[in-house]
Amino acid sequence: MTCKWYPVCPMKRYMDAGLLDPKWVDTFCKGGWERCVRYEMEERGEPHPDWMLPDGSLDEALRDEKRGQNRF
Numbered sequence: 001m002t003c004k005w006y007p008v009c010p011m012k013r014y015m016d017a018g019l020l021d022p023k024w025v026d027t028f029c030k031g032g033w034e035r036c037v038r039y040e041m042e043e044r045g046e047p048h049p050d051w052m053l054p055d056g057s058l059d060e061a062l063r064d065e066k067r068g069q070n071r072f
């Protein structure tokens, strides 16, 4: 089952733009979303940056992409 947040999750935007390693979507969004740090924080209503990956690590390249190209 796919994560309920996937349609609105930044990971989908990065994925569609070809900026994200598909392993993240396969492993979390379309697999073990209950282990996703983004999911847990979303459920708790805690703010988190768009460029935080499902394991909770921050991907500076995604952050820079977001700032530099302003296309999201």
Ligand code: SF4
Pocket: 003, 004, 005, 006, 007, 009, 010, 011, 028, 029, 030, 032, 033, 036, 037, 038, 039, 042, 053, 054
């Ligand atoms: S990154 Fe996490 S919250 Fe976002 S769609 Fe994937 S599993 Fe869900």
